[in-house]
Amino acid sequence: MSPLAGLPLGIAVIGATGSVGTAVLDVCRAHPDRFPVVALAASRNVSRMAALAAEFKPPFLAMSDPGAARELALHVPATTKVLSGLESLEKLVLLPETGHAVFASSGTSAIPALISSLKCGKTVSLANKESLVIAGPWVMPLVQGREQLRPLDSEHNAVWQCLAGERKGSVREIVLTASGGPFRKLDLPSLEKVTPAMALCHPIWNMGSKITIDSATLMNKGLEILEAMHLFGLPADRIRALVHPQSLVHGMVRFCDGSMKWLLSSPNMRIPAAVCLGYPERVELEGIPTDLAPLESLVFSFEEPDLRRFPCLALAIEAARSGGAAPAILVGADEIAVSAFLREKIPFLGIPRLIEEVLASFDETSPQSPEEAIAIMEWARRKAVEILGESDKSRRSTF
Numbered sequence: 001m002s003p004l005a006g007l008p009l010g011i012a013v014i015g016a017t018g019s020v021g022t023a024v025l026d027v028c029r030a031h032p033d034r035f036p037v038v039a040l041a042a043s044r045n046v047s048r049m050a051a052l053a054a055e056f057k058p059p060f061l062a063m064s065d066p067g068a069a070r071e072l073a074l075h076v077p078a079t080t081k082v083l084s085g086l087e088s089l090e091k092l093v094l095l096p097e098t099g100h101a102v103f104a105s106s107g108t109s110a111i112p113a114l115i116s117s118l119k120c121g122k123t124v125s126l127a128n129k130e131s132l133v134i135a136g137p138w139v140m141p142l143v144q145g146r147e148q149l150r151p152l153d154s155e156h157n158a159v160w161q162c163l164a165g166e167r168k169g170s171v172r173e174i175v176l177t178a179s180g181g182p183f184r185k186l187d188l189p190s191l192e193k194v195t196p197a198m199a200l201c202h203p204i205w206n207m208g209s210k211i212t213i214d215s216a217t218l219m220n221k222g223l224e225i226l227e228a229m230h231l232f233g234l235p236a237d238r239i240r241a242l243v244h245p246q247s248l249v250h251g252m253v254r255f256c257d258g259s260m261k262w263l264l265s266s267p268n269m270r271i272p273a274a275v276c277l278g279y280p281e282r283v284e285l286e287g288i289p290t291d292l293a294p295l296e297s298l299v300f301s302f303e304e305p306d307l308r309r310f311p312c313l314a315l316a317i318e319a320a321r322s323g324g325a326a327p328a329i330l331v332g333a334d335e336i337a338v339s340a341f342l343r344e345k346i347p348f349l350g351i352p353r354l355i356e357e358v359l360a361s362f363d364e365t366s367p368q369s370p371e372e373a374i375a376i377m378e379w380a381r382r383k384a385v386e387i388l389g390e391s392d393k394s395r396r397s398t399f
C-alpha cells in the first residue's frame with residue numbers, strides 16, 4: 001500500500017532546488033497536511049536535494065542529470081525511488097500519487113512533462129515562462145478551465161486573480177509591472193559598462209541568475225508579455241509593461257467599462273505560490289508584511305519602459321507581434337547571450353545585439369508543433385554560439 005494512502009493527492013515540484021521551488025516548498029512546509037509533497041525534481045544539485053528529501057520524505061525523486069541521480073541515490077533511504085534523466089520529469093508528474101504538478105525549473109526541459117500533465121488532467125502551477133513562450137500554441141488548447149493551469153509568475157498570478165469572475169470579452173488591457181531592475185536610471189554609455197556582479201544585484205527580488213539578468217535587460221518583461229498572450233488569450237497590443245519601482249502592484253486589468261483591478265502585495269514569491277496551491281481557498285502565510293503602511297502614505301509611480309536603453313524588451317515585443325518562429329529564437333538566443341555575458345564574453349548591451357543578429361539570420365517558416373518550436377530554439381542556441389565564435393563543447397552552461 002502506498003505510504004500516502006488516505007492523504008490528498010500530492011504535490012510534485014520540478015525545480016525544487018531553485019528560487020521558486022524554495023518558495024513553493026515553504027508553503028508546503030507550513031501546511032504539510034494540505035500539501036503533501038510526493039515528488040521532487042532538479043537537475044544537478046545533489047546536496048540540496050538530499051536535504052529536501054530528508055525533510056519532506058517524498059517517495060519519489062528525480063534528477064535530470066544521470067550522474068547526479070546516481071549520487072543522490074547514495075544519500076537517501078533505499079525506499080525512496082530516485083529516477084534519472086530528462087524523461088524522469090514526465091514520469092514524476094504522471095505518477096498516480098501526483099495531483100498537482102508545479103513547474104519551477106529553468107530552461108525548456110520540462111515542456112514534454114507540462115504537456116503530458118495537462119493531457120492527463122493534473123492540476124498545474126506554472127512558473128517556468130520559457131514553456132509558454134515556446135510551446136504556448138500547443139499547451140493552451142489542452143487546458144480545461146481556469147483552475148487547471150495556475151500562473152505562478154507573480155505578474156500573471158496577479159492578473160489571474162484580477163480576472164476571477166470576469167468575462168474575457170470585458171477585458172480591454174492587461175498591465176504587467178516591472179521593477180525596472182538595477183539599471184532603471186542608467187544612461188546608454190553606463191549600461192555598456194555594466195558587469196555581471198552589478199547585474200546580479202536585483203533591487204527587489206532574489207531569483208536564479210538567468211532571470212535576474214533577464215530582469216536587468218527587461219527581457220524578462222518581454223518574455224512575460226509573450227507568456228501573458230498565451231495565458232490570457234490576448235494579442236500583444238493589449239498587454240503593456242509599465243515600470244513600477246516600488247513593486248507593490250504586480251498586475252492590472254482594465255475593463256470595457258473603465259473599471260480597473262490592481263493586485264497589490266509585498267513582493268514575495270510565497271504569495272503567488274500559496275495562491276496557486278490553495279486555489280480557490282486562501283492559505284495562511286506567516287511572515288508576510290500585510291501592514292503595507294496606511295494607504296495614503298504608499299507611493300505608487302509608473303513609467304513607460306525606455307525601449308532605447310532596454311532593447312531586449314523591444315525585441316521581445318516585436319517577437320510577440322510577429323509570432324511564428326521569433327519567440328522560440330528569442331528564448332534560445334537569449335539563453336546563450338546571458339550565459340556569455342555572465343562569463344564576461346560579451347558586454348551587457350551585447351546581449352540584445354547577439355539576439356538581434358540571431359533573429360535576423362532565420363528565414364524558415366513557423367513551427368507547426370512543440371517539437372518544431374523546440375528544434376528552432378535549439379537552432380537559435382547553436383547560431384548564437386557560432387556568432388560568438390565558441391564551440392558547443394567549449395561553452396560551459398551557466399544555468
Ligand code: NDP
Nearest residue numbers: 015017018019020042043044045064105106109128207208
Ligand atoms: P533557479 O535557477 O533558481 O532554479 C532553477 C531550478 O530548475 C533548479 O531547481 C534546477 O535544478 C532546476 N532545473 C534546471 N534544469 C533542469 C532540468 N533539466 N531538469 C530538472 N530540473 C532542472 O531558477 P528560478 O527559480 O529563479 O526560476 C525558475 C523558473 O521560474 C524560470 O523559468 C523563471 O523564469 C521562472 N520564474 C522565476 C521567478 C523567481 O522569482 N525566481 C519568478 C517568476 C518566474 P538544479 O538546482 O539541480 O540545477
Ligand code: MG
Nearest residue numbers: 153154155224
Ligand atoms: Mg515575473
